[in-house]
Amino acid sequence: MTHRLRRCHISVPGSNEKMLLKSTKLDVDVVIIDLEDAVAPSEKENARNLVAHLLQQETWRAPTVSVRINALSSEHCYQDILHLLDHDGAPSARPQTLILPKTQRSSDLLFVDQLLIQIEARRGLDRATGLEALVEDATGMLNVGDIATACERLETLIFGMGDFAASQRIDTLNIGDQGGYAGDLWHYPRYQLIMAARAHGLEPVDGPYANFKDATGHAADCTAAKCLGMTGKWAIHPDQIAPITTCFSPSLEAVAQARAQRTAYEAALAQGLGAVSVDGVMVDQASIKLAAPLLAQAALLGL
Ligand code: COA
Ligand code: MG
Secondary structure, three states: OOOOOOOEEEEEEEEHHHHHHOOOOOOEOOOHHHOEOOOOHHHHHHHHHHHHHHHHOOOOOEEEEEOOOOOOOOOHHHHHHHHHHHOOHHHHHHOOEEEEEEOOOHHOOOOOOHHHHHHHHHHOOOOEEEEEEOOOOOHHHHHHHHHHHOOOOEEEEEEHHHHHHHHHHHOOOOOOOOOOOOOOOOOOHHHHHHHHHHHHEEEEEEEEOOOOOOOHHHHHHHHHHHHHOOEEEEEEOHHHHHHHHOOOOHHEEEEEEHHHHHHHHHHHHOOOOEEEEOOOOOEOOOHHHHHHHHHHHHHHHHO
């Protein structure tokens, strides 16, 4: 699977040319161009044509550009895929990944996978388009383990809390907030999706927090998602990019602590010891497993 930085993914409505052009200049890991819920039904075809055109004309500063296509249940899904991929433009004029919304079972992804296999063969493309599954209703969440096994090109499972809340009739009106709930409203579905993703070598990604003026609530939401094991989170507004990117990057303190643990553990091993005390904390092989992804990300980011 292609390794990508996946801390912050900003969504941009595919019908809004001004925002799309602005998104080319954003310093962010992933730009998601949306053809689904942020595009009015009357604008679906215009948006699709605009996005296919801009992908041929523009280059994005973000290393990854993804497109959220329309759901299988709509009449737009296969047309979206054909317009974005089945053309004779350069390979770079195609999105790196497609995001399938409202994924309910692994066979949903197989449909897209099979279509992509045919297009890639017809166009002689050697770079496979990645696939990402938005799991965002009760049916999808019950099938999340099966969804995670769908096909090799699947890269992420994304938790979409807006549609999920609607499907379960959760009592909230702002996507991503806690409603009136005293605990952590999203703990259970997030946990399920993260376990399914990690069990199958996929990256779990958290959906958006719609109230972009509420920096405090957004920060708490980022921290909750990060603590449970999410790799990154969607943004819907440029102001959310910096807080999300910072939250999902290793802190310098954590990197220093992980390095100290690794150094002490290696010294212990050389003396035939499997466990050692570092600043009053027991460190053994499991601690090194905890530190490994953090140190790998730090190396990738040059920290
Ligand atoms: N991508 C790129 N640029 C964006 C942006 C986005 N997601 N959201 C806002 N901007 C730009 C605006 O165009 C504006 O640019 P300007 O200063 O050059 O005029 C600037 O950032 C400030 O925007 P602001 O005025 O604060 O917000 P807004 O009222 O223009 O837009 C939203 C608010 C919510 C409509 C807009 O952020 C949006 O459409 N977000 C994405 C929605 C989406 O993709 N939903 C589906 C996935 S959940
Ligand atoms: Mg949705």
